[in-house]
Amino acid sequence: MDVLHNKQVLCVEAINVPLAARGVDYSLTLPHVSYLRVGSLYPLQLLFQCLQKFHPSSTVRQIRLHIKSYSTNSTDPNKKGTMRAWQIHQYGGNEELTLSDSVTIPKIKDPRGILINIHAASINPIDCHMRAGYGSTAMNAIRQKTIFPTNGGEFPLILGRDFSGEVVETGRDVRKFQRGDEVWGTVFASKQGCLADYTIAQEHEISLKPSIITHTSASSIPYVACTVSAAFTEFGGLRENSLKDKRVLIYGGSGGIGTFAIQLMKAFGAEVATICSTDAVELVTSLGADVVIDYTKQDVRQELANMEKFDIILDSFGKEKTGYSMEFLKSSKCNDSKYITLKHPFLKNIDDYGIPVGLLRSLSDAAIDISLGLRKGISHRWAIYLPKGKALERYAKLVDDDQIIPVIDKVFQFEDVPSAFEKVEQGHARGQSQ
Ligand SMILES: NC(=O)c1ccc[n+]([C@@H]2O[C@H](COP(=O)([O-])OP(=O)(O)OC[C@H]3O[C@@H](n4cnc5c(N)ncnc54)[C@H](OP(=O)(O)O)[C@@H]3O)[C@@H](O)[C@H]2O)c1
Incomplete structure:
Protein backbone atom coordinates (compact mmCIF):
# COMPACT_ATOMS: atom_id res chain seq x y z
CA MET A 1 0.00 0.00 0.00
CA SER A 69 -6.96 10.58 -4.97
CA TYR A 70 -9.55 13.32 -4.94
CA SER A 71 -9.21 16.99 -5.74
CA THR A 72 -7.34 18.09 -2.67
CA ASN A 73 -5.60 21.03 -1.11
CA SER A 74 -3.20 18.77 0.73
CA THR A 75 0.53 19.28 0.64
CA ASP A 76 1.60 16.01 -0.82
CA PRO A 77 4.93 15.64 0.96
CA ASN A 78 6.44 13.34 -1.56
CA LYS A 79 4.75 11.75 -4.51
CA LYS A 80 6.72 8.55 -4.08
CA GLY A 81 5.62 8.25 -0.47
CA THR A 82 9.16 7.64 0.66
CA MET A 83 11.73 9.67 2.56
CA ARG A 84 15.35 9.69 3.61
CA ALA A 85 16.15 8.50 7.12
CA TRP A 86 19.13 7.44 9.18
CA GLN A 87 18.34 4.03 10.61
CA ILE A 88 19.97 1.31 12.62
CA HIS A 89 19.15 -2.36 12.11
CA GLN A 90 20.80 -3.49 15.32
CA TYR A 91 22.47 -1.80 18.29
CA GLY A 92 26.16 -1.04 18.09
CA GLY A 93 28.66 1.60 17.03
CA ASN A 94 28.54 4.29 14.39
CA GLU A 95 28.93 1.68 11.66
CA GLU A 96 25.32 0.67 12.35
CA LEU A 97 24.00 4.00 11.04
CA THR A 98 22.70 3.59 7.51
CA LEU A 99 21.08 6.17 5.28
CA SER A 100 18.07 4.95 3.34
CA ASP A 101 16.12 6.99 0.79
CA SER A 102 13.22 4.58 0.57
CA VAL A 103 11.74 4.65 4.06
CA THR A 104 7.96 4.92 4.01
CA ILE A 105 6.77 8.30 5.22
CA PRO A 106 5.09 7.66 8.58
CA LYS A 107 1.32 7.75 8.70
CA ILE A 108 -0.78 9.41 11.33
CA LYS A 109 -2.45 6.68 13.34
CA ASP A 110 -3.20 8.59 16.51
CA PRO A 111 -5.85 11.34 16.25
CA ARG A 112 -3.42 13.66 18.08
CA GLY A 113 -0.54 12.82 15.77
CA ILE A 114 1.08 15.45 13.58
CA LEU A 115 3.17 14.75 10.48
CA ILE A 116 6.11 17.14 10.38
CA ASN A 117 8.49 17.88 7.54
CA ILE A 118 11.80 18.18 9.34
CA HIS A 119 14.05 21.06 8.37
CA ALA A 120 16.72 20.46 11.02
CA ALA A 121 17.42 18.04 13.87
CA SER A 122 20.08 17.92 16.54
CA ILE A 123 22.18 15.11 18.01
CA ASN A 124 22.30 14.65 21.78
CA PRO A 125 24.31 12.19 23.89
CA ILE A 126 21.10 10.15 24.21
CA ASP A 127 21.25 9.38 20.47
CA CYS A 128 24.72 7.85 20.87
CA HIS A 129 23.55 5.90 23.92
CA MET A 130 20.40 4.68 22.15
CA ARG A 131 22.42 3.65 19.10
CA ALA A 132 24.36 1.39 21.46
CA GLY A 133 21.17 -0.09 22.97
CA TYR A 134 20.86 1.99 26.14
CA GLY A 135 17.27 2.12 27.38
CA SER A 136 16.10 -0.42 24.81
CA THR A 137 14.38 -2.70 27.33
CA ALA A 138 12.22 0.08 28.73
CA MET A 139 11.49 1.51 25.28
CA ASN A 140 10.52 -1.91 23.91
CA ALA A 141 8.24 -2.37 26.89
CA ILE A 142 6.50 0.90 26.05
CA ARG A 143 6.30 -0.08 22.36
CA GLN A 144 4.91 -3.51 23.14
CA LYS A 145 3.02 -2.53 26.30
CA THR A 146 4.38 -5.47 28.27
CA ILE A 147 6.67 -5.91 31.24
CA PHE A 148 8.51 -8.73 29.46
CA PRO A 149 9.35 -7.14 26.12
CA THR A 150 11.01 -9.04 23.31
CA ASN A 151 13.94 -7.61 21.41
CA GLY A 152 14.21 -6.91 17.70
CA GLY A 153 10.76 -5.53 16.85
CA GLU A 154 12.06 -1.99 17.05
CA PHE A 155 14.27 -2.27 13.95
CA PRO A 156 14.88 -0.57 11.64
CA LEU A 157 15.00 2.26 14.16
CA ILE A 158 15.32 5.94 13.30
CA LEU A 159 17.28 7.85 15.94
CA GLY A 160 17.12 11.59 16.70
CA ARG A 161 14.96 13.19 19.36
CA ASP A 162 14.57 16.89 18.62
CA PHE A 163 13.78 18.87 15.53
CA SER A 164 12.43 22.01 13.95
CA GLY A 165 10.16 21.84 10.92
CA GLU A 166 6.78 22.41 9.33
CA VAL A 167 3.42 20.77 9.92
CA VAL A 168 2.28 18.82 6.87
CA GLU A 169 -0.77 17.01 8.16
CA THR A 170 -2.67 16.78 11.43
CA GLY A 171 -4.71 14.04 13.09
CA ARG A 172 -8.43 14.66 13.47
CA ASP A 173 -8.24 15.66 17.16
CA VAL A 174 -5.37 18.14 16.78
CA ARG A 175 -6.63 21.58 17.72
CA LYS A 176 -3.56 23.74 18.28
CA PHE A 177 -1.68 23.23 15.02
CA GLN A 178 -2.42 23.32 11.34
CA ARG A 179 -0.71 22.61 8.09
CA GLY A 180 2.09 25.10 7.41
CA ASP A 181 2.80 25.91 11.08
CA GLU A 182 6.50 26.14 11.86
CA VAL A 183 7.08 24.06 14.96
CA TRP A 184 9.84 22.67 17.15
CA GLY A 185 9.71 19.76 19.51
CA THR A 186 10.84 16.33 20.58
CA VAL A 187 9.70 12.80 19.87
CA PHE A 188 9.69 10.35 22.75
CA ALA A 189 12.42 7.70 22.75
CA SER A 190 10.05 4.79 22.22
CA LYS A 191 9.03 6.20 18.84
CA GLN A 192 10.72 6.48 15.48
CA GLY A 193 13.00 9.52 15.66
CA CYS A 194 13.59 12.59 13.58
CA LEU A 195 16.86 12.01 11.70
CA ALA A 196 14.63 11.80 8.66
CA ASP A 197 12.69 13.99 6.26
CA TYR A 198 9.45 13.45 8.19
CA THR A 199 8.41 12.42 11.66
CA ILE A 200 5.20 12.08 13.63
CA ALA A 201 4.98 13.96 16.89
CA GLN A 202 2.09 14.34 19.30
CA GLU A 203 0.39 17.63 19.98
CA HIS A 204 1.83 17.74 23.52
CA GLU A 205 5.40 17.25 22.26
CA ILE A 206 5.67 20.39 20.13
CA SER A 207 4.98 24.12 20.05
CA LEU A 208 5.31 26.90 17.50
CA LYS A 209 9.01 27.54 17.02
CA PRO A 210 10.57 30.90 17.97
CA SER A 211 10.05 33.23 15.04
CA ILE A 212 13.39 35.05 15.10
CA ILE A 213 15.69 32.07 14.62
CA THR A 214 16.16 29.61 11.78
CA HIS A 215 15.08 25.99 11.88
CA THR A 216 18.72 24.98 12.23
CA SER A 217 19.16 27.12 15.33
CA ALA A 218 15.78 26.15 16.73
CA SER A 219 16.48 22.43 16.50
CA SER A 220 19.36 22.79 18.97
CA ILE A 221 17.03 23.53 21.88
CA PRO A 222 13.98 21.24 22.40
CA TYR A 223 15.55 18.10 23.90
CA VAL A 224 17.82 19.89 26.36
CA ALA A 225 15.04 22.38 27.11
CA CYS A 226 12.50 19.65 27.91
CA THR A 227 15.09 17.83 30.06
CA VAL A 228 16.04 20.94 32.01
CA SER A 229 12.40 21.93 32.39
CA ALA A 230 11.44 18.47 33.67
CA ALA A 231 14.45 18.45 36.02
CA PHE A 232 13.50 21.75 37.64
CA THR A 233 9.72 21.49 37.62
CA GLU A 234 8.34 17.91 37.55
CA PHE A 235 11.29 16.35 39.39
CA GLY A 236 12.69 19.34 41.27
CA GLY A 237 9.27 20.70 42.28
CA LEU A 238 10.39 24.25 41.42
CA ARG A 239 8.39 26.97 39.70
CA GLU A 240 9.58 29.80 37.48
CA ASN A 241 8.69 32.38 40.09
CA SER A 242 10.35 30.42 42.90
CA LEU A 243 13.79 30.67 41.28
CA LYS A 244 14.35 34.39 41.72
CA ASP A 245 17.60 35.05 43.62
CA LYS A 246 18.11 31.32 44.22
CA ARG A 247 21.74 30.20 44.06
CA VAL A 248 22.06 27.51 41.40
CA LEU A 249 25.14 25.43 40.58
CA ILE A 250 25.21 23.83 37.13
CA TYR A 251 27.75 21.12 36.31
CA GLY A 252 29.00 20.96 32.70
CA GLY A 253 28.03 24.52 31.76
CA SER A 254 29.50 24.24 28.27
CA GLY A 255 27.38 21.33 26.95
CA GLY A 256 23.85 21.26 25.55
CA ILE A 257 22.20 20.93 28.96
CA GLY A 258 24.51 23.44 30.63
CA THR A 259 24.28 26.22 28.03
CA PHE A 260 20.49 26.05 28.12
CA ALA A 261 20.19 25.69 31.91
CA ILE A 262 22.44 28.70 32.58
CA GLN A 263 20.33 30.92 30.34
CA LEU A 264 17.02 29.64 31.70
CA MET A 265 18.07 30.16 35.31
CA LYS A 266 19.29 33.68 34.51
CA ALA A 267 16.01 34.44 32.70
CA PHE A 268 14.15 33.34 35.85
CA GLY A 269 16.30 35.58 38.06
CA ALA A 270 18.60 33.02 39.69
CA GLU A 271 22.27 33.48 40.53
CA VAL A 272 24.27 30.94 38.57
CA ALA A 273 27.63 29.28 39.16
CA THR A 274 28.94 26.75 36.67
CA ILE A 275 31.87 24.45 36.05
CA CYS A 276 33.59 23.99 32.70
CA SER A 277 37.00 23.77 31.05
CA THR A 278 39.19 26.72 30.00
CA ASP A 279 38.05 27.27 26.43
CA ALA A 280 34.41 27.45 27.51
CA VAL A 281 34.83 30.07 30.24
CA GLU A 282 34.15 32.95 27.86
CA LEU A 283 31.10 31.21 26.37
CA VAL A 284 29.40 30.44 29.69
CA THR A 285 30.18 33.93 30.99
CA SER A 286 28.57 35.42 27.88
CA LEU A 287 25.47 33.31 28.58
CA GLY A 288 25.15 34.97 31.98
CA ALA A 289 26.94 32.68 34.46
CA ASP A 290 27.83 34.80 37.50
CA VAL A 291 30.64 32.54 38.70
CA VAL A 292 32.67 30.15 36.56
CA ILE A 293 35.01 27.47 37.86
CA ASP A 294 37.53 26.09 35.38
CA TYR A 295 37.87 22.45 36.39
CA THR A 296 41.09 22.05 34.39
CA LYS A 297 42.87 24.79 36.34
CA GLN A 298 41.08 25.12 39.65
CA ASP A 299 40.36 22.77 42.52
CA VAL A 300 36.57 22.58 42.12
CA ARG A 301 35.95 21.27 45.63
CA GLN A 302 38.05 23.99 47.20
CA GLU A 303 36.42 26.70 45.09
CA LEU A 304 32.93 25.49 46.03
CA ALA A 305 33.90 25.33 49.69
CA ASN A 306 34.86 29.01 49.55
CA MET A 307 31.47 30.03 48.19
CA GLU A 308 28.13 30.78 49.81
CA LYS A 309 26.07 27.57 49.78
CA PHE A 310 23.62 26.78 46.98
CA ASP A 311 19.85 26.27 46.88
CA ILE A 312 19.92 23.99 43.84
CA ILE A 313 22.51 21.84 42.09
CA LEU A 314 21.88 20.49 38.59
CA ASP A 315 24.22 17.56 38.09
CA SER A 316 24.56 15.88 34.70
CA PHE A 317 27.60 13.76 35.59
CA GLY A 318 26.49 11.53 38.43
CA LYS A 319 27.70 10.92 41.93
CA GLU A 320 30.96 9.20 40.94
CA LYS A 321 32.13 12.61 39.74
CA THR A 322 30.05 14.99 41.80
CA GLY A 323 28.69 13.14 44.84
CA TYR A 324 30.78 15.24 47.20
CA SER A 325 28.97 18.41 46.16
CA MET A 326 25.88 17.76 48.29
CA GLU A 327 27.82 19.36 51.11
CA PHE A 328 27.68 22.66 49.19
CA LEU A 329 23.90 22.85 49.37
CA LYS A 330 22.12 24.79 52.08
CA SER A 331 20.85 22.42 54.70
CA SER A 332 17.44 22.85 56.31
CA LYS A 333 14.90 20.88 58.31
CA CYS A 334 12.42 21.22 55.42
CA ASN A 335 14.90 19.89 52.86
CA ASP A 336 14.30 22.93 50.68
CA SER A 337 17.61 22.60 48.85
CA LYS A 338 17.52 20.38 45.78
CA TYR A 339 20.19 18.13 44.36
CA ILE A 340 18.82 17.19 40.94
CA THR A 341 20.75 14.62 38.95
CA LEU A 342 20.34 13.61 35.32
CA LYS A 343 22.81 10.75 35.72
CA HIS A 344 21.31 7.80 37.55
CA PRO A 345 20.87 4.10 36.84
CA PHE A 346 17.10 4.11 36.15
CA LEU A 347 17.22 2.87 32.52
CA LYS A 348 20.46 0.91 32.96
CA ASN A 349 18.97 -1.14 35.80
CA ILE A 350 16.06 -2.06 33.52
CA ASP A 351 18.47 -2.93 30.68
CA ASP A 352 20.56 -5.08 33.01
CA TYR A 353 17.86 -6.81 35.05
CA GLY A 354 14.61 -6.53 33.09
CA ILE A 355 11.60 -4.47 34.06
CA PRO A 356 10.36 -5.87 37.37
CA VAL A 357 13.76 -6.39 38.98
CA GLY A 358 15.29 -3.30 37.32
CA LEU A 359 12.50 -1.13 38.71
CA LEU A 360 12.96 -2.59 42.18
CA ARG A 361 16.70 -1.96 42.04
CA SER A 362 16.09 1.61 40.89
CA LEU A 363 13.63 2.12 43.72
CA SER A 364 16.20 0.89 46.18
CA ASP A 365 19.03 2.98 44.59
CA ALA A 366 16.82 6.06 44.63
CA ALA A 367 15.82 5.38 48.24
CA ILE A 368 19.52 5.28 49.23
CA ASP A 369 20.11 8.64 47.47
CA ILE A 370 17.02 10.14 49.09
CA SER A 371 17.99 9.01 52.56
CA LEU A 372 21.56 10.26 52.05
CA GLY A 373 20.07 13.62 51.13
CA LEU A 374 17.66 13.64 54.06
CA ARG A 375 20.53 13.06 56.49
CA LYS A 376 22.21 16.16 55.07
CA GLY A 377 18.95 18.17 55.14
CA ILE A 378 18.55 18.31 51.36
CA SER A 379 16.21 16.82 48.83
CA HIS A 380 17.85 14.45 46.36
CA ARG A 381 15.98 13.95 43.06
CA TRP A 382 16.51 11.83 39.97
CA ALA A 383 15.32 13.48 36.77
CA ILE A 384 14.76 12.40 33.19
CA TYR A 385 13.70 14.05 29.94
CA LEU A 386 9.95 14.44 29.48
CA PRO A 387 8.20 15.72 26.34
CA LYS A 388 6.88 19.21 27.11
CA GLY A 389 5.23 21.23 24.37
CA LYS A 390 3.89 23.72 26.91
CA ALA A 391 7.37 24.47 28.23
CA LEU A 392 8.64 24.86 24.67
CA GLU A 393 5.92 27.41 24.07
CA ARG A 394 7.25 29.43 27.02
CA TYR A 395 10.86 29.04 25.90
CA ALA A 396 10.02 30.12 22.34
CA LYS A 397 8.97 33.41 23.86
CA LEU A 398 12.23 33.67 25.81
CA VAL A 399 14.14 33.06 22.56
CA ASP A 400 12.08 35.67 20.72
CA ASP A 401 12.79 38.09 23.61
CA ASP A 402 16.53 37.36 23.25
CA GLN A 403 16.73 35.93 26.77
CA ILE A 404 17.82 32.56 25.44
CA ILE A 405 20.07 32.12 22.45
CA PRO A 406 20.83 28.84 20.70
CA VAL A 407 24.40 27.63 21.24
CA ILE A 408 25.55 25.60 18.28
CA ASP A 409 28.87 23.83 18.23
CA LYS A 410 28.84 22.57 14.66
CA VAL A 411 26.36 22.10 11.84
CA PHE A 412 26.57 18.95 9.70
CA GLN A 413 24.84 18.09 6.44
CA PHE A 414 22.15 15.41 6.64
CA GLU A 415 24.37 13.00 4.71
CA ASP A 416 27.06 13.48 7.35
CA VAL A 417 25.08 12.37 10.42
CA PRO A 418 27.69 9.75 11.49
CA SER A 419 30.29 12.54 11.84
CA ALA A 420 27.87 14.40 14.10
CA PHE A 421 27.52 11.27 16.26
CA GLU A 422 31.31 11.01 16.45
CA LYS A 423 31.55 14.64 17.51
CA VAL A 424 28.94 14.26 20.26
CA GLU A 425 30.49 11.02 21.44
CA GLN A 426 33.90 12.66 21.91
CA GLY A 427 32.34 14.92 24.58
CA HIS A 428 33.70 18.48 24.92
CA ALA A 429 30.57 19.87 23.30
CA ARG A 430 30.02 23.61 23.23
CA GLY A 431 26.27 23.61 22.93
CA GLN A 432 24.66 21.35 20.35
CA SER A 433 25.59 19.52 17.14
CA GLN A 434 23.06 19.23 14.33
N1 LIG B 1 18.53 11.74 32.34
C1 LIG B 1 18.19 12.33 31.20
O1 LIG B 1 17.02 12.24 30.75
C2 LIG B 1 19.21 13.14 30.47
C3 LIG B 1 18.80 14.00 29.46
C4 LIG B 1 19.76 14.76 28.82
C5 LIG B 1 21.10 14.63 29.17
N2 LIG B 1 21.45 13.75 30.13
C6 LIG B 1 22.88 13.57 30.49
O2 LIG B 1 23.41 14.81 30.87
C7 LIG B 1 24.77 14.87 30.46
C8 LIG B 1 25.04 16.20 29.78
O3 LIG B 1 24.29 16.26 28.58
P1 LIG B 1 24.68 17.32 27.48
O4 LIG B 1 23.67 17.22 26.41
O5 LIG B 1 24.91 18.64 28.09
O6 LIG B 1 26.08 16.70 27.01
P2 LIG B 1 27.21 17.41 26.16
O7 LIG B 1 26.57 18.40 25.27
O8 LIG B 1 28.06 16.34 25.60
O9 LIG B 1 28.04 18.25 27.24
C9 LIG B 1 28.74 17.71 28.29
C10 LIG B 1 29.72 18.81 28.71
O10 LIG B 1 30.31 18.53 29.94
C11 LIG B 1 31.64 19.05 29.95
N3 LIG B 1 32.42 18.34 30.98
C12 LIG B 1 32.99 17.13 30.92
N4 LIG B 1 33.56 16.81 32.12
C13 LIG B 1 33.32 17.86 32.94
C14 LIG B 1 33.62 18.13 34.31
N5 LIG B 1 34.30 17.26 35.08
N6 LIG B 1 33.19 19.30 34.83
C15 LIG B 1 32.50 20.18 34.10
N7 LIG B 1 32.18 19.98 32.80
C16 LIG B 1 32.59 18.84 32.22
C17 LIG B 1 32.12 18.79 28.54
O11 LIG B 1 33.10 19.74 28.12
P3 LIG B 1 34.66 19.56 28.41
O12 LIG B 1 34.94 18.10 28.57
O13 LIG B 1 35.37 20.13 27.24
O14 LIG B 1 34.88 20.34 29.64
C18 LIG B 1 30.84 19.01 27.73
O15 LIG B 1 30.74 20.32 27.24
C19 LIG B 1 25.03 13.65 29.60
O16 LIG B 1 25.74 12.72 30.36
C20 LIG B 1 23.67 13.14 29.27
O17 LIG B 1 23.67 11.74 29.12
C21 LIG B 1 20.55 13.00 30.79
Missing part, protein backbone atom coordinates in the same frame (compact mmCIF):
# COMPACT_ATOMS: atom_id res chain seq x y z
CA ASP A 2 1.24 3.44 -0.85
CA VAL A 3 1.35 6.32 1.57
CA LEU A 4 -1.84 8.25 2.23
CA HIS A 5 -2.12 11.98 2.37
CA ASN A 6 -4.79 14.51 3.26
CA LYS A 7 -8.06 14.01 1.48
CA GLN A 8 -6.92 10.85 -0.19
CA VAL A 9 -9.07 7.93 0.69
CA LEU A 10 -8.44 4.31 0.92
CA CYS A 11 -10.65 2.35 -1.43
CA VAL A 12 -11.57 -1.02 -0.11
CA GLU A 13 -12.68 -3.55 -2.64
CA ALA A 14 -13.75 -6.93 -1.49
CA ILE A 15 -13.65 -9.89 -3.79
CA ASN A 16 -15.70 -12.72 -2.46
CA VAL A 17 -16.72 -16.12 -3.50
CA PRO A 18 -20.30 -17.10 -2.80
CA LEU A 19 -20.54 -20.68 -1.83
CA ALA A 20 -23.24 -21.25 -4.42
CA ALA A 21 -21.19 -19.82 -7.28
CA ARG A 22 -19.01 -22.89 -7.63
CA GLY A 23 -15.71 -21.09 -7.98
CA VAL A 24 -16.87 -18.16 -10.09
CA ASP A 25 -15.27 -15.00 -8.67
CA TYR A 26 -16.92 -11.67 -8.77
CA SER A 27 -16.12 -8.28 -7.35
CA LEU A 28 -18.22 -6.57 -4.80
CA THR A 29 -17.75 -3.01 -3.67
CA LEU A 30 -19.41 -2.57 -0.36
CA PRO A 31 -21.29 0.71 -0.23
CA HIS A 32 -20.94 1.18 3.52
CA VAL A 33 -17.26 0.66 3.79
CA SER A 34 -15.88 1.28 0.35
CA TYR A 35 -14.40 4.65 1.29
CA LEU A 36 -12.65 4.81 4.58
CA ARG A 37 -11.30 8.15 5.60
CA VAL A 38 -7.60 8.35 6.13
CA GLY A 39 -6.83 8.43 9.83
CA SER A 40 -9.90 6.42 10.70
CA LEU A 41 -9.03 3.24 8.92
CA TYR A 42 -11.28 0.60 10.38
CA PRO A 43 -9.82 -2.76 11.07
CA LEU A 44 -10.46 -5.23 8.29
CA GLN A 45 -12.52 -7.12 10.82
CA LEU A 46 -15.23 -4.52 10.32
CA LEU A 47 -15.21 -5.24 6.63
CA PHE A 48 -15.71 -8.91 7.27
CA GLN A 49 -18.56 -8.10 9.63
CA CYS A 50 -20.25 -6.00 6.93
CA LEU A 51 -19.76 -8.70 4.35
CA GLN A 52 -21.33 -11.22 6.64
CA LYS A 53 -24.25 -8.92 7.32
CA PHE A 54 -25.04 -8.00 3.73
CA HIS A 55 -23.91 -11.19 2.02
CA PRO A 56 -24.19 -13.93 4.61
CA SER A 57 -23.70 -16.62 2.00
CA SER A 58 -20.35 -15.31 0.80
CA THR A 59 -16.85 -16.28 1.74
CA VAL A 60 -14.33 -13.52 1.51
CA ARG A 61 -11.31 -14.68 -0.38
CA GLN A 62 -9.41 -11.50 -0.99
CA ILE A 63 -9.55 -7.88 -0.04
CA ARG A 64 -7.87 -5.38 -2.28
CA LEU A 65 -6.80 -2.05 -0.92
CA HIS A 66 -5.89 0.75 -3.22
CA ILE A 67 -5.65 4.48 -3.01
CA LYS A 68 -7.84 6.88 -4.83
